[in-house]
Structures are given as structure tokens and as C-alpha cells.
Amino acid sequence: MAKSLKWDVIIVGAGPAGLALARNLLLQQPMWRVLIIEQQLAPPNAPRIGESLPGAARILLEKLDLWQAFNRGNHQLRGAAVATWDSAMPIWQDGLRDPQGPGWHIDRRAFERMLLDGVRELGADFAWGQPLHSAVSSESLWQVKCFDQNNERHSYCAPILVDATGRGAHVARKLGMTKSKDDTLLCAHAFLPSPATDDDAIMRIAADEQGWWYTVKTPLNLRVLAYHLDAKSPMRKALQTGGQLYAMAMAQPLLATVFKKYYAYPNSQEAKATLFYRPAGTSLMDINALKASVPGFLAVGDALMTFDPISSQGLFHALATAESAVSVLAAPDVQACQNARNQYCAEMQAVSQRYLSHLQATYQGPKRFAHNTFWRNRQASLPCERAAVLASY
Numbered sequence: 001m002a003k004s005l006k007w008d009v010i011i012v013g014a015g016p017a018g019l020a021l022a023r024n025l026l027l028q029q030p031m032w033r034v035l036i037i038e039q040q041l042a043p044p045n046a047p048r049i050g051e052s053l054p055g056a057a058r059i060l061l062e063k064l065d066l067w068q069a070f071n072r073g074n075h076q077l078r079g080a081a082v083a084t085w086d087s088a089m090p091i092w093q094d095g096l097r098d099p100q101g102p103g104w105h106i107d108r109r110a111f112e113r114m115l116l117d118g119v120r121e122l123g124a125d126f127a128w129g130q131p132l133h134s135a136v137s138s139e140s141l142w143q144v145k146c147f148d149q150n151n152e153r154h155s156y157c158a159p160i161l162v163d164a165t166g167r168g169a170h171v172a173r174k175l176g177m178t179k180s181k182d183d184t185l186l187c188a189h190a191f192l193p194s195p196a197t198d199d200d201a202i203m204r205i206a207a208d209e210q211g212w213w214y215t216v217k218t219p220l221n222l223r224v225l226a227y228h229l230d231a232k233s234p235m236r237k238a239l240q241t242g243g244q245l246y247a248m249a250m251a252q253p254l255l256a257t258v259f260k261k262y263y264a265y266p267n268s269q270e271a272k273a274t275l276f277y278r279p280a281g282t283s284l285m286d287i288n289a290l291k292a293s294v295p296g297f298l299a300v301g302d303a304l305m306t307f308d309p310i311s312s313q314g315l316f317h318a319l320a321t322a323e324s325a326v327s328v329l330a331a332p333d334v335q336a337c338q339n340a341r342n343q344y345c346a347e348m349q350a351v352s353q354r355y356l357s358h359l360q361a362t363y364q365g366p367k368r369f370a371h372n373t374f375w376r377n378r379q380a381s382l383p384c385e386r387a388a389v390l391a392s393y
């Protein structure tokens with residue numbers, strides 16, 4: 001719990017971006033008082049979707065001095081991926097040719113616990129169970145208010161405030177900034193208990209008329225099964241349980257191969273798995289608004305840019321922005337801070353642009369479904385226009 005009311009930095013959000021930023025800051029500025037405000041009462045234990053980490057993350061984990069800790073974790077090297085995307089013919093890809101290495105399928109909760117322990121050992125303070133209520137800047141000091149579950153008010157202040165609240169960008173929105181809502185993509189997913197016999201380490205991705213699938217086994221002996229569809233898709237009504245998702249997946253030959261071999265629907269656990277829905281579409285902060293915002297404010301991770309899961313880049317981006325943000329927040333004087341901030345914004349603009357053009361190229365792939373609403377909307381569409389706009393900055 002918090003020890004005093006004034007800090008050097010307040011970070012709102014104890015996800016990967018907020019935690020990585022806190023650790024980076026405290027490694028550079030050990031004497032700083034860093035407070036992390038989190039709406040949840042404690043770090044959650046339930047499995048969480050988002051398990052692919054690219055090999056390029058190694059350098060960021062090394063900079064966080066967490067590479068050894070990561071290696072001790074129960075993470076698995078990524079195997080091959082196979083996709084029926086551009087056509088119904090499966091295309092294989094292995095990670096061996098990636099100069100950064102194949103990357104990992106991580107135990108996501110253990111990964112976040114590693115970051116949390118890494119922040120705790122450097123002495124940051126935490127305010128758990130306190131969703132942000134308001135943030136006001138006055139005379140270069142942020143006044144932040146939160147209410148806990150007993151409706152008790154807590155006030156904190158610091159010259160620097162960081163939004164690490166994920167997709168919702170709750171701090172930035174309170175300051176009047178907006179995020180684009182290009183895409184109403186939803187992810188319906190379930191964690192299926194894996195039998196010990198399931199030793200298939202392959203990531204399987206399949207496009208269909210209404211969206212796209214993936215399945216992969218995680219290090220926790222759970223198999224993620226995920227379907228990405230439009231929020232307005234009529235299929236949503238038919239998809240209410242993990243069993244229904246599983247039954248639908250069986251119509252996809254690429255996925256059915258693994259399920260037929262190792263699983264035993266409908267007389268099994270898979271039929272009882274809970275189905276979760278999460279918004280999953282691209283959502284990007286207006287970088288010009290960030291640039292023009294009060295100097296003591298910054299955003300990192302999904303709060304700044306939320307990527308489509310097809311990119312598998314969200315965690316990397318969380319760690320990368322947490323690294324880049326330190327040069328802004330720990331700048332020695334006002335001018336250096338302003339320069340670093342401009343550079344941060346320019347870097348993020350370039351990242352958005354590259355991301356949008358890759359995303360657009362990816363969604364152009366399944367031409368065989370171009371007449372279906374899901375693909376028509378994405379093949380037409382907004383990301384391309386946004387890419388053009390971004391290119392003109």
C-alpha cells in the first residue's frame with residue numbers, strides 16, 4: 001500500500017506496459033518514488049489470452065534485467081505455424097529463419113508475475129483496487145483521485161502521470177484525447193484442458209467466411225481456441241459456450257486435425273469450457289493530440305496503440321514503449337524532455353504507419369471471402385485511409 005501522498009511518477013495500470021515502465025524507470029532512477037494504481041484488487045490468476053511473444057523481445061527483457069528470470073519460467077519456444085489464409089491450401093512457416101529467433105508461447109500470468117516481482121523488488125508502491133476517478137494538472141503537478149471498493153477516496157500527486165490502462169486509455173480519455181475505433185473485431189475464446197497426449201506445438205490459423213481462427217497449446221496444459229469475428233456478426237448469438245466454439249472449429253479442417261487426434265468432444269471437458277469475449281480490433285491514439293498534451297503526461301502499451309491479435313505484437317509493443325518512454329520521463333531538463341517527447345511521438349507515428357500497412361496487406365489475403373461482410377469491411381477500408389493520413393504527418 002502507498003506510503004506517502006507524493007510521488008515522482010504515477011503509472012495508472014499494472015499490466016505488462018505499466019509494470020515494464022516502472023521497472024525501467026527504477027533501474028535508471030533508483031531513488032524515484034513510483035506509484036502504480038490498478039483497478040483490480042490483486043494480480044489476477046485466471047489464464048489470459050495473448051501468449052505469443054516474438055524473439056525480438058529478448059533484447060527488451062535483457063534491458064529490464066529479466067532475461068534470466070524469463071528463462072527460468074515455464075515458457076515454450078514457438079514451433080511452426082500453419083495457416084489456411086490466402087487460400088485453402090495450408091502454408092507452413094517456421095521461426096528458424098527469423099534472425100531474432102522463433103519467440104515463445106508464454107505462460108502469460110507467470111510472465112506478468114515476473115514483471116510484478118521485478119517492480120516490487122525495486123521498491124515501487126501499489127494502490128490496488130482503485131480505478132482512476134480523475135486526473136487534473138495544476139502548476140506542473142498532477143492531482144489524481146481514485147475510489148476504492150469501500151467508496152473511500154484516495155488522492156495522489158506527482159509531476160508525471162502515465163496512462164498504461166490498456167485499450168480503454170482511461171487517463172487519456174479523461175484528458176480529452178481520443179482513440180480511433182477502426183475495427184469492431186471481437187475475440188471469442190476458450191481455454192480447453194489439454195490431454196497429456198496433446199504434444200502439438202504448432203500454431204494453426206484459419207480464415208473462414210465470417211472471421212479467422214487460431215489454436216495453440218499453451219505451457220499451462222490448456223489449448224487456446226480463438227475465433228475473431230465482427231461485433232455485429234449474427235453468429236454471436238449462436239456462440240455462447242466453449243462447446244459451441246469447439247463444435248464450430250471442427251468444421252475447419254486445419255483445426256479439426258488436432259482436435260480429432262487428441263480431444264473427445266462432445267463427451268469431454270471441452271464442451272464445458274467457458275467462452276470469453278474480448279474486443280480485439282485496432283485502436284490508435286491520435287499522436288498529434290498526445291504531442292500537444294500537458295508535458296508531464298505520456299501513454300504506453302495498448303493505451304497508446306492497440307494492435308489486432310493477428311500481428312502478435314501487443315506484448316512486444318508494451319515492452320518497447322515502456323523502454324522508449326523512459327528517455328522522456330527521466331530527461332534531465334525541460335528542453336531535453338521536450339525533445340525526447342517529440343522523438344517518442346515521431347517513433348510512434350512511424351510504428352502506426354508500418355503496422356497499418358502490414359495489417360492491410362494481411363487482411364487483403366483471403367480474396368476467396370471478399371464478398372463476405374467481415375472481409376469486405378476489412379479489405380476496403382479504413383486502415384488504408386488511416387495509413388495514408390499517417391504518411392502525410
Ligand SMILES: Cc1cc2nc3c(=O)[nH]c(=O)nc-3n(C[C@H](O)[C@H](O)[C@H](O)COP(=O)(O)OP(=O)(O)OC[C@H]3O[C@@H](n4cnc5c(N)ncnc54)[C@H](O)[C@@H]3O)c2cc1C
Nearest residue numbers: 013015016017039050051052132165166187301302314315
Ligand atoms: C484476443 C487477443 C489476443 C492477443 N494475443 C496476443 C499475442 O499472442 N501476443 C501479444 O504480444 N499480444 C497479444 N494480445 C495483446 C496483448 O494482450 C496486449 O497488447 C497487452 O496486454 C497490452 O498490455 P498493456 O499493459 O498495455 O495493457 P493491459 O494488459 O490491458 O493492462 C492494463 C491494466 O490497466 C488496468 N486498468 C484499466 N483501466 C484502469 C483504470 N481506470 N484505473 C486503474 N487501472 C486500470 C487494467 O486492469 C490492467 O491491469 C492479444 C490481445 C487480444 C485481445
